Amino acid sequence: MNNFTVMLKKEFVQMVREYKIIWLPLVFLFLGMTQPIISYHLPSILEALGGSEGIIIDPSMAAQSGGEVLATTLASQFDQLGLIIIIVSLMGIVQSDKSNGMLAFILTRPVKVGSYIGGKLVSNYLFIALSVAIGYVASYFYVQFLFTSIPLADLLTALIFYLVWVLFIVGFTTMISTIFNGQGIIALISIVFLIFCRMIVGLSPIIDSINPASMSHYAMEVLIIGSINKGVIFSGLASILLTIFTLSITNHWITKKKFSNEQ
Amino acid sequence: MLRITNLEKSYTSKKVLNGLDLNIKKGEILGFVGGNGAGKTTTLNVITGIVDYQKGKVEINGLSKEAGIEYKKQFFFIPDTINVFKNVSGYDWICFLMNLYGEKDQKRFDQYIEKFDMQEALKKPMGTYSYGMLRKVLLIAAFVISPPIIIMDEPLNGLDPNAVLVFKELIKHYAELGGTVFFSTHLLDIAEKVCSTVAILKEGKIILHDDIQNILGEESLESIFMEAQVYERKASIN
Numbered sequence: 001m002n003n004f005t006v007m008l009k010k011e012f013v014q015m016v017r018e019y020k021i022i023w024l025p026l027v028f029l030f031l032g033m034t035q036p037i038i039s040y041h042l043p044s045i046l047e048a049l050g051g052s053e054g055i056i057i058d059p060s061m062a063a064q065s066g067g068e069v070l071a072t073t074l075a076s077q078f079d080q081l082g083l084i085i086i087i088v089s090l091m092g093i094v095q096s097d098k099s100n101g102m103l104a105f106i107l108t109r110p111v112k113v114g115s116y117i118g119g120k121l122v123s124n125y126l127f128i129a130l131s132v133a134i135g136y137v138a139s140y141f142y143v144q145f146l147f148t149s150i151p152l153a154d155l156l157t158a159l160i161f162y163l164v165w166v167l168f169i170v171g172f173t174t175m176i177s178t179i180f181n182g183q184g185i186i187a188l189i190s191i192v193f194l195i196f197c198r199m200i201v202g203l204s205p206i207i208d209s210i211n212p213a214s215m216s217h218y219a220m221e222v223l224i225i226g227s228i229n230k231g232v233i234f235s236g237l238a239s240i241l242l243t244i245f246t247l248s249i250t251n252h253w254i255t256k257k258k259f260s261n262e263q
Numbered sequence: 264m265l266r267i268t269n270l271e272k273s274y275t276s277k278k279v280l281n282g283l284d285l286n287i288k289k290g291e292i293l294g295f296v297g298g299n300g301a302g303k304t305t306t307l308n309v310i311t312g313i314v315d316y317q318k319g320k321v322e323i324n325g326l327s328k329e330a331g332i333e334y335k336k337q338f339f340f341i342p343d344t345i346n347v348f349k350n351v352s353g354y355d356w357i358c359f360l361m362n363l364y365g366e367k368d369q370k371r372f373d374q375y376i377e378k379f380d381m382q383e384a385l386k387k388p389m390g391t392y393s394y395g396m397l398r399k400v401l402l403i404a405a406f407v408i409s410p411p412i413i414i415m416d417e418p419l420n421g422l423d424p425n426a427v428l429v430f431k432e433l434i435k436h437y438a439e440l441g442g443t444v445f446f447s448t449h450l451l452d453i454a455e456k457v458c459s460t461v462a463i464l465k466e467g468k469i470i471l472h473d474d475i476q477n478i479l480g481e482e483s484l485e486s487i488f489m490e491a492q493v494y495e496r497k498a499s500i501n
Contacts, residue, residue: 018350101344108340109335109364110364111335
């Protein structure tokens with residue numbers, strides 16, 4: 001067992017002991033289920049809320065397709081509340097080890113900084129990806145039941161695209177958690193920056209090509225249109241390179257700062 | 264074994280280590296003694312790589328910290344402040360540390376658990392442990408892993424009398440087997456009884472480093488420590 005594997009195992013044990021393994025998938029399960037149910041019952045809800053004044057539901061309004069509803073799950077649930085929850089679950093990923101002396105303790109053992117970061121990133125990414133996938137599949141089942149069906153290939157392709165964006169979220173938050181010392185500021189910077197990335201998608205093709213958040217947009221396109229945008233290859237590569245860049249900064253920061261709050 | 268040459272370390276405004284030289288031989292139990300702010304913890308932090316230094320050389324078995332993992336495998340460090348994952352049991356924590364050092368000797372692990380009387384406690388989460396119990400966990404890990412040198416910062420803090428006795432017995436045994444122990448302490452009577460050599464640190468410099476028999480004679484380590492401090496003060500005034 002090499003030290004990367006040991007660190008990976010330690011992270012998984014910690015997730016189990018801190019019950020993260022239960023609450024995070026449950027949150028995404030809830031988020032995934034919510035969107036199709038709300039979309040399905042929205043006309044009835046509006047009708048009920050309209051009261052005597054009445055709200056006119058246009059009968060000619062086009063019914064949403066299954067793909068559109070699932071795409072809305074990604075855009076409205078996962079990219080907003082889901083994103084914030086991922087950041088909150090990650091904000092202490094390195095910061096807490098740094099503040100309680102655990103980082104110094106571990107790195108005075110025969111562990112490379114790369115193994116430490118790798119163990120954190122891989123374990124958290126795999127677990128968050130699994131949680132997102134659980135919520136996504138739950139949403140898919142509701143969509144299948146309440147709306148039209150979605151081709152399985154489109155479903156999987158969109159999930160893969162979306163998980164590239166999630167990879168960047170994990171890498172970026174890990175970097176911010178390494179650089180800053182307060183959990184509040186870590187959460188604030190990560191949330192503002194990542195939501196900003198998501199908001200500017202579609203404004204310019206050039207920005208889109210280097211914006212990791214456009215992977216979420218491409219995932220939605222696959223679900224709605226059923227075809228893959230050509231820009232996905234470049235954006236995908238850019239997202240992976242940017243994630244590697246964030247990890248290099250994390251690695252450099254820990255190595256350079258000697259993993260302690262040196263005076 | 265451990266060789267420190269002309270070590271200098273400054274924090275922003277203060278020079279903490281001022282040309283420190285120290286040579287520790289294999290099988291030595293060195294007590295590192297000094298007043299508050301003398302630079303004991305900084306020296307240990309430099310050796311273990313927690314903080315960087317401006318000048319000098321630190322080598323363990325001929326390896327400098329540039330050797331990376333191989334250098335880190337030469338020692339096991341027990342810091343003064345012990346932080347652990349509160350939800351993880353002591354048993355799992357020691358296994359984790361053993362895995363990091365590639366140590367698999369379960370029999371030896373069981374023997375040390377028994378010596379420190381931690382059979383039941385190790386099954387519980389470490390969040391429930393006292394400071395002394397956390398120290399015992401790390402001492403067990405250190406003796407099981409058995410690196411060339413065990414480095415400890417104030418190892419006796421928080422230990423109950425029984426654990427102190429076990430500690431003394433074990434480090435002597437460890438040194439007899441060829442291991443080296445280097446620890447900082449302010450408990451001079453313990454240092455007197457346990458250490459084979461003592462180094463006195465003052466203002467970032469070693470002012471005395473010798474075998475305990477050569478140092479002691481008729482006097483206690485406490486009075487020698489005080490004398491050395493006063494002598495150095497007079498020398499610096501003159």
